Amino acid sequence: MSEASEKQKAMKLAQEAAASRVNDRSRDIGEFVPAPDDDIIVCRCEEVTKGEIRKAVHDGMWTVTEVRRYLRTGMGLCQGQTCGRLVKGIIARELGISPALLEPATSRVPMRPLEMHIFANEEKEE
Amino acid sequence: MKRYDLVVVGAGPSGLSAAIEAAGRGMHVIVFDENEKPGGQLFKQIHKFFGSKEHKARVRGFRIGQELLEEAGRTGVEVCLRATVIGLYQDHELVVRIGDAIEHVKGDTIIIATGASENMVTFEGWTLPGVIGAGAAQTLMNLHGVLPGKRVLMLGSGNVGLVVSYQLMQCGCEVAAVADAAPHIGGYGVHAAKIARCGVPFYLSHTIKKAEGTDHVTGVEIAQVDEHFQFIPGTEKHFDVDTICIAVGLSPMSQLLKMAGARMADDPKKGGQVPVCGRFGATSLPGVFTAGDVAGIEEASSAMIEGRMAGAAAAAYLGFMNEDACEKREKQLTDSLSELRQGMFAPQNKGKQLTVTDEGIPLSKTLLTKGYVSDEEIEAFPGFTHRVGVHPVIECTQNIPCNPCQDVCPKNCISIGDQITALPKVAGGAECVGCGMCVASCSGQAIFLVDEDKGDGTAEVTIPYEFLPLPAQGTVGTALSRSGQPLCRASVVQIRSGKAFDKTNLLTMSVPKEFAMRARFFRADKEAAK
């Protein structure tokens, strides 16, 4: 095996080990400790604060999707365009892992805010 | 359902380049873009680009945008604007919102060139009106001709933060300071030097503590951070500003690819979630390619080459180009791209803190922390020469891929050599005629013409000048140092504004000869400016 692929394999193993930490729900991440910047808004559309997101992690929401469903972060008009990365970073820090290991929120249609009447208005075939 | 040989999503530099390359091979191509106008961010880039001739170096970004649009028109590319691609499904089906209707379109090949979105940081008051993205400032001033504010604090010293700071000053805003949580300036030193000599202070290892104001920004407080990015009490500094600009990096907008099921990876070096790509932008989905920032944050020049690559790859995929021709074309493009991906800011050097140039010269420490090269440090660089008579003084101190200065000098005074990132040298023996082409062509505005001794105790320094009002000949004022400090009295002896200079005016000022090698900016007296 070449050195490069050896290195890749080692990296993959390390990633898997770390990824299991993401899912290891038996792990104790400690109590929620209030911080002075907890009342800063993170999700601008749904007005969700940093403290609420940190608390949610301690309530058992360990993925971006769970926090999203729990608090509506990234579920507003802009669909997480601004806060997606910030929320991910806050969850990761609370879990003590690298943000790169967290799966980002699901991407789905529509990619931009859209009124329902437009969404339902299929262009007729000529 | 309409069907195309190639559907490109995004009419920015990479998307347009991809479309042009593919259409040139006979493909039926459509480009969708959600905006009113095509060009992506190119039309907001009013500075001259780096690179070599083939990368359109020393051409301003918006002019490159115009050229791309003309080329797209010539090659028969259809550009569909106000068309938002809201989904990418299996079997190459795209769902596009056009006006008040939804259309389904099929592309036998697809190139995703959706670019990037701005990152943000949170601080107390960051939701106040007046806190804006650096991109918003560019959009307001360079597209809509509206001042983003009167007095601005810039957060972020990467190229975006530096370039936008300069552009803010060009349209008449005052930049109170540039702050960055990192201990070193992230962007090109020459971009930093351009604003430092106008007197803009840099605060490294500083970030915003709070935006002040009730209904909109009236001020900002920054403070120093330690190595763990925690505020150090007692280091707070206040600025009266009406606008806070955030330029803290970009993230790839790769959601369409993720939705379509392309293999993705989180790569911090590329700016976040990016598709895993094979050669020439091929994603894990057959026939779906990608180019530009969406596949990894870089800049417009490399995005255009990546676009060309993806366009050629799509053409080969559908048989519009045979393997041989494709191979040849990709080789050519790969060489051009690797030329841009060299030097100390190359992707492979991201995160590294280099200490010497390729030539072995110690990098300027003041440049990395204060935005200018100190008087002592500058002497070490090969472009900084002392001569009798008028001669170029090149204050280019970092290895970046750029060589127009070598090309434009009619007397071959300046040499860089084959290695495009090498620091420019002033050739011995060659005779400078003072034409100023090098001064106007340097995208980093790092070249000056200096006549160190006019024989009467004065010296003449020619600087690039891109501000209004343009001082008239005879205007008196103050010469500023590289750090923007007032040095001495100065008067304008000549203003040159040739067409070849492309809006970079050459201002020649007369200063006492002891300041010849230090005077690098001119500020007219208030009364004279009126």
Added chain:
Amino acid sequence: MSERIAEHPILGKIEKGRTVKFTFDGKELEGCEGEPIAAALKVNGVMVHRYTKKTHQPRGIFCAIGRCTDCVMVVDGVPNIRTCITPLREGMNVQTQYGVSPLTFEEQAEKYSR
């Protein structure tokens, strides 16, 4: 207050549409046809586009390219219009958005409590 850039050192004179009148919260203002509503408001010194639903905080221009949706307002009676990418037209009725309504929070409370 913000202003238009009379002449730009690189771009020269920036071409704009003809001057048109529009109303902002009942006041008559002027802007250039075709420019984003947000640009016209900025020139007129309007910084606050809306007040948020939960905490009633002011918001204005943030990304200026239609992504962040912070600059939404009620335009011609329709709420949530991204003013940074919606071109200004003669006679437009632009209103500050409170939550998702052009009525102030006090007016909303009164209207819906009855």
